[in-house]
Amino acid sequence: MSDKKDLLVERLRADRDLSDDQFKMLLAADEHDAALCEAADEVRRSIYGDKVYVRGLIEFTNYCKNNCYYCGIRAGNTHAERYRLSKEEILSCCDEGYGLGFRTFVLQGGEDPYFTDERICEIVSEIHARYPDCVITLSIGEKSRESYQAYYDAGAGRFLLRHETADSEHYRKLHPAEMSLANRKRCLYDLKDIGYQVGAGIMVGSPYQTLDNIITDLRFLQNLKPDMIGIGPFIHHDQTPFADQPDGSYELTLRLLSVLRLMFPYVLLPSTTALGTIRPEGREMGLKAGANVVMPNLSPVSVREKYELYENKICTGEEAAQCRGCLEMRVKSAGYRIVTDVGNVAAH
Ligand code: SAM
Numbered sequence: 126m127s128d129k130k131d132l133l134v135e136r137l138r139a140d141r142d143l144s145d146d147q148f149k150m151l152l153a154a155d156e157h158d159a160a161l162c163e164a165a166d167e168v169r170r171s172i173y174g175d176k177v178y179v180r181g182l183i184e185f186t187n188y189c190k191n192n193c194y195y196c197g198i199r200a201g202n203t204h205a206e207r208y209r210l211s212k213e214e215i216l217s218c219c220d221e222g223y224g225l226g227f228r229t230f231v232l233q234g235g236e237d238p239y240f241t242d243e244r245i246c247e248i249v250s251e252i253h254a255r256y257p258d259c260v261i262t263l264s265i266g267e268k269s270r271e272s273y274q275a276y277y278d279a280g281a282g283r284f285l286l287r288h289e290t291a292d293s294e295h296y297r298k299l300h301p302a303e304m305s306l307a308n309r310k311r312c313l314y315d316l317k318d319i320g321y322q323v324g325a326g327i328m329v330g331s332p333y334q335t336l337d338n339i340i341t342d343l344r345f346l347q348n349l350k351p352d353m354i355g356i357g358p359f360i361h362h363d364q365t366p367f368a369d370q371p372d373g374s375y376e377l378t379l380r381l382l383s384v385l386r387l388m389f390p391y392v393l394l395p396s397t398t399a400l401g402t403i404r405p406e407g408r409e410m411g412l413k414a415g416a417n418v419v420m421p422n423l424s425p426v427s428v429r430e431k432y433e434l435y436e437n438k439i440c441t442g443e444e445a446a447q448c449r450g451c452l453e454m455r456v457k458s459a460g461y462r463i464v465t466d467v468g469n470v471a472a473h
């Protein structure tokens with residue numbers, strides 16, 4: 126880097142905050158990118174060193190009762206080939222994952238009414254009993270506080286629920302009328318209150334998103350103080366109302382990852398599959414921009430293509446072990462190292 130420090134980036138690093146106008150200046154152009162990326166990497170290394178945490182992702186159902194306009198597995202997509210994994214299949218994904226060094230399992234799915242609280246609790250408690258040294262993460266959408274409490278009591282420790290956008294008008298443009306930002310937020314605060322490590326987040330470049338929306342997201346995250354923040358570019362899917370919408374920007378996603386690392390130095394920040402889908406080297410660049418988590422796919426290969434949230438999703442052909450090996454290499458090539466660890470958020 127040149128000797129001349131980027132004042133805006135240094136202010137963000139020092140204060141973990143900027144004014145709305147200053148955030149806009151950082152996000153609107155590429156002139157701060159090099160300094161942002163370097164500062165974000167320094168901060169991540171000061172807390173997490175070169176460690177990258179892995180999460181074994183199990184996409185256990187693509188049935189969904191919701192109709193989010195952006196999502197390839199929305200209920201209204203009659204072309205989607207639906208599947209759900211049995212408890213035994215989920216457990217065998219965990220068996221395989223454990224052998225590969227995963228100590229966190231992420232169970233993700235659509236909002237599938239088949240998976241009642243009783244069924245979810247049964248699955249969670251069985252995984253918990255078999256692997257007491259692992260953390261179970263759920264990503265199964267909006268539920269009542271009582272349901273979240275029941276999953277927590279059964280042994281789940283983390284929950285991923287992207288807020289998608291913190292602007293209610295923008296939320297309306299992405300979701301049908303029966304869904305609301307107020308309920309999404311209620312879920313996140315309930316989850317936190319119960320004691321989960323909570324992940325929120327957005328799609329970068331979702332249809333109709335403005336820079337002001339993104340700043341509202343940053344303000345919301347400052348209030349929520351999540352342990353994890355998941356961001357990835359929006360990618361269109363042919364069988365959705367957003368089929369003709371442009372994909373999100375790769376550059377803006379990287380920029381935002383760096384901004385998030387500087388705002389929330391401790392946060393667990395995945396370099397997402399969507400980032401690797403819009404650019405072959407996307408996940409490596411995401412790590413260099415401040416991300417410290419990767420989520421290889423542990424789902425059986427036979428169902429991978431069916432969990433198609435967006436087009437050309439990567440990693441649908443490889444076995445879990447191949448996926449793990451491929452990521453290990455990619456992480457190494459970016460200058461970091463995968464560790465076998467539950468990967469809790471650093472003290473802050
Ligand atoms: N049903 C759960 C929920 O709503 O949180 C979890 C599954 S949902 C498919 C997981 C995430 O996928 C969403 O939060 C959304 O941000 C992301 N996603 C959905 N469609 C996408 C698209 N077309 N491009 C990029 N990300 C997408």
Ligand code: FES
Pocket residue numbers: 189190191192193196197198199200234235236
């Ligand atoms: Fe339910 Fe996407 S609409 S998971």
